[in-house]
Amino acid sequence: MKVVYDLIIIGSGPAGINSGIYAARYKLKTLIIGEINGGMAASAHEICNLISYKTIKGFEFAMKLKEQIEHLGVKIISKKVVDIKKDKLFEVNVEDEIFFSKKIIFATGSEKRKLNIKDEGKYVGRGISYCATCDAAFFKNKIVSVVGGSDAALTAALLLSEFASKVYLIYRKDKFFRAEPAWVEAVEKNEKIQTMFNLNVIELFGEKFLEKIKLDNGLILDASGLFIEIGSNPSSNLASQLGVNLENNFIIVDINQETNIKGVFAAGDVTNNNLKQIITAAAGGAIATTQIYKEIKSDV
Numbered sequence: 001m002k003v004v005y006d007l008i009i010i011g012s013g014p015a016g017i018n019s020g021i022y023a024a025r026y027k028l029k030t031l032i033i034g035e036i037n038g039g040m041a042a043s044a045h046e047i048c049n050l051i052s053y054k055t056i057k058g059f060e061f062a063m064k065l066k067e068q069i070e071h072l073g074v075k076i077i078s079k080k081v082v083d084i085k086k087d088k089l090f091e092v093n094v095e096d097e098i099f100f101s102k103k104i105i106f107a108t109g110s111e112k113r114k115l116n117i118k119d120e121g122k123y124v125g126r127g128i129s130y131c132a133t134c135d136a137a138f139f140k141n142k143i144v145s146v147v148g149g150s151d152a153a154l155t156a157a158l159l160l161s162e163f164a165s166k167v168y169l170i171y172r173k174d175k176f177f178r179a180e181p182a183w184v185e186a187v188e189k190n191e192k193i194q195t196m197f198n199l200n201v202i203e204l205f206g207e208k209f210l211e212k213i214k215l216d217n218g219l220i221l222d223a224s225g226l227f228i229e230i231g232s233n234p235s236s237n238l239a240s241q242l243g244v245n246l247e248n249n250f251i252i253v254d255i256n257q258e259t260n261i262k263g264v265f266a267a268g269d270v271t272n273n274n275l276k277q278i279i280t281a282a283a284g285g286a287i288a289t290t291q292i293y294k295e296i297k298s299d300v
Contacts, residue, residue, distance in 0.1 A: 004100045005031045006296055007289070008092050010081050010238065011107030013039020014278045015268025017065040019105050019285035024072035026293040031099060032069065032076040033092065038062020039109045040269070041278055048133075050278060058134070084242050090263065103292045106244075106251060106259075106266040107285060108235040110276070115147065115228055119204045123226070127210025132156035132227050139164050144225035145213060147201055149176045153229035154183040160227065161192040168221055169195045201226065234270045247272050257288035265292065 007023050009016045012034025023030040036042060042062035048055045056064075069076055083093040084104070092099045112130040114120055120128060129135040132146070136159050144164045146157045149171035157169045169187065174197050176184050187193050196215070203214035204226070213223045234250045244259045244266070245252045251259060251266040253273075258265050267284030269276045 002100055004089060004102065005029050006101070007031075007103045007105065007292055008033065008090065008099060008101035009105045009107055009285075010034070010084075010092070011039065011105075011109055011268070011270075012037050012065070012076060012078075013107060013109050013268060013281065014041060014065070015039075015109070015281035015285040016105070016107035017069050017285070018282035019107060019267060019289045020069045020074045020076070021072060022286050022289035023293075024069075024074050026289065028289070028293060028296065030074050031101070032074060033079055033081055033094060033099075034076070035078065035080050037066050037078065040112070047278065081238060084238055086242060086261070086263075102296065103263050104265065105257075105285070105288050105292070106236070106239045106264070106270055107268045107281075108238065108270045109281075110232040110234045110269040112228070112232045113230045115201060115230070117202060117204065123204055123206065123210045126208060127206065127224060128204075128226050128228065130228050132159050132229070135225075135227075136160050136163050139225045141165050142224040143222045144168070144227065145170055145201070145221065145223045146227045146229060147171075148229035148231075149173060150178045150229065150231065151180055151183055152231075154179045154187050156227050156229050157193050158183070158186055158190060160225075161190050164192065164225070167193045168223065169193055170199050170201060170215070171195070171197055172200050174198050232269070232276075236270055239264070239266065239270070253284075255287075256291040257284050258291060 006028040007030045009019045009032045020032050042058050079094040085091040089100045090104050140163045143166045145168040147170050157167050160167045200216045202216045205212040214220050250272040253271045265288040267288045268281035
C-alpha cells in the first residue's frame with residue numbers, strides 16, 4: 001500500500017528541521033530528506049549568534065537538531081533527492097525509492113562557491129576555510145589571505161586582522177565595486193590588511209597544511225590560511241525542474257513562504273530572503289509549515 005505523507009521536507013538544516021518541529025506539533029505526517037544533517041551550519045567551528053547559546057560548535061548544533069527531531073518522532077533519512085514530479089501528489093524520488101506527499105518544502109540551502117583550483121579540497125580544514133567567523137581564531141599571529149571583493153570578503157579581512165599578523169585581501173577586479181564604502185574605508189585604514197587588485201589565486205602549496213599560494217602574476221605569498229569569500233549558490237535545481245519561479249537562482253516565496261506552484265513552499269537560504277542566517281531560516285520553516293497546516297486542515 002502506498003504511504004502518503006502530509007509533508008515532505010527536502011533539506012535537514014535549520015530551516016528543514018524547524019519545519020519538521022512545527023509539523024510534529026501540528027500532527028502532520030512528515031518526512032525529512034537531507035544529505036547533510038545540520039546543513040551548512042554543521043561545518044561552522046563555532047556559532048555565536050543564536051539565542052539561548054553563548055556559543056556552540058557547528059557539529060554539536062547539528063546533532064542537537066537531529067536529536068530534537070527524532071525525539072518528536074519525525075522520520076528523517078539521509079539521502080539525496082534526484083527528482084520530483086507533481087501529479088495529484090508529489091512524487092519524490094530518492095536514490096532507491098519514491099515517496100509521496102501532499103505538500104513540499106524546499107529547505108535545500110546554499111553552497112559556498114569554490115575557486116575550483118587544483119588541491120582546493122585537499123586543504124579544506126587544513127588552511128582553506130569558507131567561513132572567517134567560524135575559523136578566524138585558529139590563525140592567531142599567522143599570515144592569511146582572503147579572496148573576494150564583497151562585503152563578506154571585506155568584513156572577513158577585518159575580522160581576521162584581529163587575530164592574524166597580516167591579511168592579504170585579493171580581488172580579481174581593480175576596485176571594490178560591490179562593497180559598502182564604510183567597509184572599504186575600514187579596510188584601507190587597517191594597517192594589517194594589504195589589498196591586491198586584478199589578481200587571482202591559481203595554485204596552492206603545502207605538505208599537510210597550506211603554506212603558500214601563487215597568484216596569476218607569478219607572485220608567491222606565505223599564507224597559512226586562505227579564506228574564500230566569493231559568494232554562494234542556492235541549491236535550487238530541483239525546484240527549478242518543478243517549475244518554481246526563481247530570481248538569481250533563489251526561490252521566490254510570498255509572505256507564507258509559498259512558491260508559484262500550489263503546494264510547494266521554501267524556507268531558508270535557498271529563498272530570496274534578505275538575511276541568510278540560522279534564525280531567519282528557522283523562522284521561514286515555521287511560517288511555511290503553519291500555512292501548510294492551515295491548508296491541510298481546511299481541506300479536511
